[in-house]
Each structure stands twice: as C-alpha cells, then as structure tokens.
C-alpha cells in the first residue's frame with residue numbers, strides 16, 4: 001500500500017511524533033561552565049512533551065551551585081522533583097540517574113534512545129570518553145552511543161583549548177560524535193543573555209531534529225532584519 005492509499009486516520013500526522021521521536025534523549029550534564037544551557041534544554045524538551053533521561057555528573061553538582069545557586073539532591077526522585085519545579089512543567093517524561101549507576105538502563109546498548117547530548121561537556125569527560133575509559137554513567141553511555149553508531153552530540157566548554165583537548169575532540173569526531181561547542185552567534189540580533197541561551201540551546205537540539213524554541217534560521221540579509229518573537233519564561 002502506498003502512502004496515497006492510506007485513509008486519513010492512517011496518514012502520518014505532523015502532530016503525532018513518530019516512534020523514533022518518542023525515544024528518550026540522554027541529556028548528560030558535566031561539571032563545565034554554562035549549566036544554564038542544560039537547564040533550558042531540559043525545560044524546552046519537557047514542555048514539548050519529550051522524554052529525557054538525565055545524568056548529572058558528580059563534578060556538575062558544584063557548578064550548579066556556583067552558577068545557578070541550586071543545591072542539587074543526589075537521589076534521582078528528589079532531583080526529578082526539584083528540576084520539574086524549576087522548569088515549571090509537568091509535561092514530558094523525566095528520568096534522572098545517579099552519575100555512578102552503571103547498571104542503569106541507558107548503560108546498555110539494548111536500551112533504545114534518540115541519541116545522547118553532553119551539554120556542557122567538561123574536558124575531563126571528553127578525555128575519558130576519547131580514551132575509551134568509562135568511570136561513570138555518562139562516560140559509559142557515550143561509549144555505548146559510539147559503539148551503537150547512535151547520535152552523540154558533545155558540547156565542550158573550555159577556553160582556550162589546549163592541544164590535548166583538541167586531539168581528544170578530534171578523536172571523538174573521528175569515532176562518530178558531533179562536536180557542537182556552545183559558541184554564540186549575533187546574526188539573530190540577541191538583546192539579552194536569555195536570547196543568547198535560547199539560540200544556543202535551539203541550535204544544539206536542532207541537531208537531533210527537535211523543533212523547539214524560536215530558532216531563527218539565517219534567510220539572507222533581508223530575512224535577518226526581523227526581530228525574534230518575545231522570549232518565553234525561562235527557569
């Protein structure tokens with residue numbers, strides 16, 4: 001049967017996510033600067049009804065406190081409660097995992113995901129994944145995504161990069177990861193840090209095919225002269 005022979009109820013609808021789209025995204029958060037990008041990504045994904053498997057590294061707890069003034073609980077259930085409260089939504093599916101729970105479902109290649117995003121990625125985690133060393137759940141999941149040839153997007157945050165960082169990132173790119181550093185652009189005419197955060201997050205999630213937020217795509221000099229719509233409430 002061709003698609004033209006399907007009845008209207010059988011036609012694929014743009015409103016109905018495909019089974020591939022309903023798979024969870026593994027969102028891994030390392031102890032690098034820019035935790036706000038992880039929090040905003042989580043908020044946008046949940047608001048859109050998506051499923052997120054969240055792993056926050058041990059090193060990230062200190063950075064959440066320093067940057068967002070947030071004392072993250074270690075227990076997954078407590079983490080879920082606090083993050084949902086902070087994101088202000090009950091939509092979507094959120095599962096939090098302890099950084100050292102190497103027996104968790106996403107540690108196995110048999111567990112299906114839409115892909116994995118490490119945002120932000122620390123140079124420590126980048127180095128360990130590039131070396132094939134898995135000391136925690138984030139590193140194990142990244143290793144699994146590479147071996148299963150599933151989408152793995154790494155958003156490294158460090159400045160400047162030394163030669164070791166550059167070599168490790170090259171190794172990961174050669175192994176199949178996409179390296180997407182959270183580098184801002186100005187062609188969307190940001191008026192605030194919030195605009196910048198939203199652009200970076202939308203641009204990175206766009207790599208998985210998510211259409212979230214107000215990502216202004218470059219349409220040439222004339223299209224770029226328009227201002228984006230008012231920003232929604234941020235966590």
Ligand SMILES: Cc1cc2nc3c(=O)[nH]c(=O)nc-3n(C[C@H](O)[C@H](O)[C@H](O)COP(=O)(O)O)c2cc1C
Nearest residue numbers: 030031032033057059060066122123124125157158
């Ligand atoms: C406030 C703060 C900011 C940090 N920013 C970065 C950073 O931008 N990039 C980085 O590679 N490490 C950064 N670090 C150091 C990492 O947190 C540290 O190397 C940690 O062990 C990384 O652990 P993880 O790879 O398991 O997340 C920062 C640490 C603190 C306390």
